[in-house]
Amino acid sequence: METTLxxxxxxxxxEVPAASLIxxxxxxxxxxxxxxxxxxxxxxxxxxxxxxxxxWVDYFNYRIAIYRDTLFIRGEDENGVFFHEPFGALxxxxxxxxxxxxxxxxxxxxxxxxxxxxxxxxxxxMEMLHENYLPGWREYIYDIDQFVGFAGKKMQxxxxxxxxxxxxxxxxxxxxxxxxxxxELIAFNDKFNLYHKEGNSFDYESGAISNxxxxxxxxxxxxILIRYKGQIIGYTFGEVSGDTFIIHAExxxxxxxxxxxxxxxxLSREIKExxxxxxxxxxxxxxxxxxxxxxxxxxxxTKFIAxxxxxx
Numbered sequence: 416m417e418t419t420l421x422x423x424x425x426x427x428x429x430e431v432p433a434a435s436l437i438x439x440x441x442x443x444x445x446x447x448x449x450x451x452x453x454x455x456x457x458x459x460x461x462x463x464x465x466x467x468x469x470x471w472v473d474y475f476n477y478r479i480a481i482y483r484d485t486l487f488i489r490g491e492d493e494n495g496v497f498f499h500e501p502f503g504a505l506x507x508x509x510x511x512x513x514x515x516x517x518x519x520x521x522x523x524x525x526x527x528x529x530x531x532x533x534x535x536x537x538x539x540x541m542e543m544l545h546e547n548y549l550p551g552w553r554e555y556i557y558d559i560d561q562f563v564g565f566a567g568k569k570m571q572x573x574x575x576x577x578x579x580x581x582x583x584x585x586x587x588x589x590x591x592x593x594x595x596x597x598x599e600l601i602a603f604n605d606k607f608n609l610y611h612k613e614g615n616s617f618d619y620e621s622g623a624i625s626n627x628x629x630x631x632x633x634x635x636x637x638x639i640l641i642r643y644k645g646q647i648i649g650y651t652f653g654e655v656s657g658d659t660f661i662i663h664a665e666x667x668x669x670x671x672x673x674x675x676x677x678x679x680x681x682l683s684r685e686i687k688e689x690x691x692x693x694x695x696x697x698x699x700x701x702x703x704x705x706x707x708x709x710x711x712x713x714x715x716x717t718k719f720i721a722x723x724x725x726x727x
Contacts, residue, residue, distance in 0.1 A: 435517070438480045439480070487517075495524075531721050532718055547725065560687075561715070580674060605625075636654055657692075658694045
């Protein structure tokens with residue numbers, strides 16, 4: 416993924432074939448095709464992952480087109496139709512003009528969500544680059560090594576929570592998630608949701624995660640769960656994209672102090688062992704939720720993927 420903000424050259428001309436883009440609703444049957452695409456064109460952004468598309472397909476009314484080895488994603492929110500920046504083999508200029516052709520033919524304004532990766536200490540400056548900055552869409556990127564044991568002074572509180580869990584629930588059991596855990600995990604989700612009501616996006620996400628768990632083995636997901644005295648008390652899963660592991664779900668029972676730190680630490684250890692190419696964790700965006708924002712910031716992100724909306 417480009418690390419600089421995309422610009423649109425409105426004076427250039429590019430020859431493209433008419434009616435090139437045909438959008439359709441992606442389903443689980445497309446998981447293999449998408450996975451093949453993302454294995455060849457990995458991104459650190461959750462927008463360009465199997466889970467990022469399929470888990471949110473109905474919330475954003477996602478439609479996709481893959482043309483000349485380039486992915487085009489159309490979505491909708493309360494402000495209308497938007498497109499994620501075209502991603503893949505095509506030159507950016509040609510991809511954008513293909514999209515402009517589609518928008519013109521369908522009487523749409525071309526609103527493109529464009530990402531820019533920046534170091535954490537550059538985040539404020541990056542936000543000021545464009546007036547159409549989207550704060551709720553910013554993704555949080557972390558060095559995976561800092562999650563293994565939460566070493567260092569700035570991670571002391573997280574380390575204390577992890578140590579508390581390991582000392583007080585030392586006979587926990589960790590298992591790698593597979594389809595055989597579906598019934599138990601969905602039951603855990605149902606119980607979790609009784610105590611967490613945080614708006615439409617949360618309600619949608621909870622349902623989408625349970626639906627994905629029912630078909631877990633058909634997705635390119637990897638995850639773990641923690642049991643204590645036979646009962647699931649936390650779990651997490653996501654997918655590998657290049658040097659980054661994108662976390663799509665993480666839930667824990669806070670009656671077990673430190674469970675979230677234990678889940679994330681144990682997952683990080685498993686990832687480092689099984690996928691040594693991975694250097695970063697992407698814990699996705701905060702959905703403009705203040706609680707989620709403060710929680711994600713408290714883990715001290717290394718980078719952000721900031722996003723802007725550009726219209727043409």
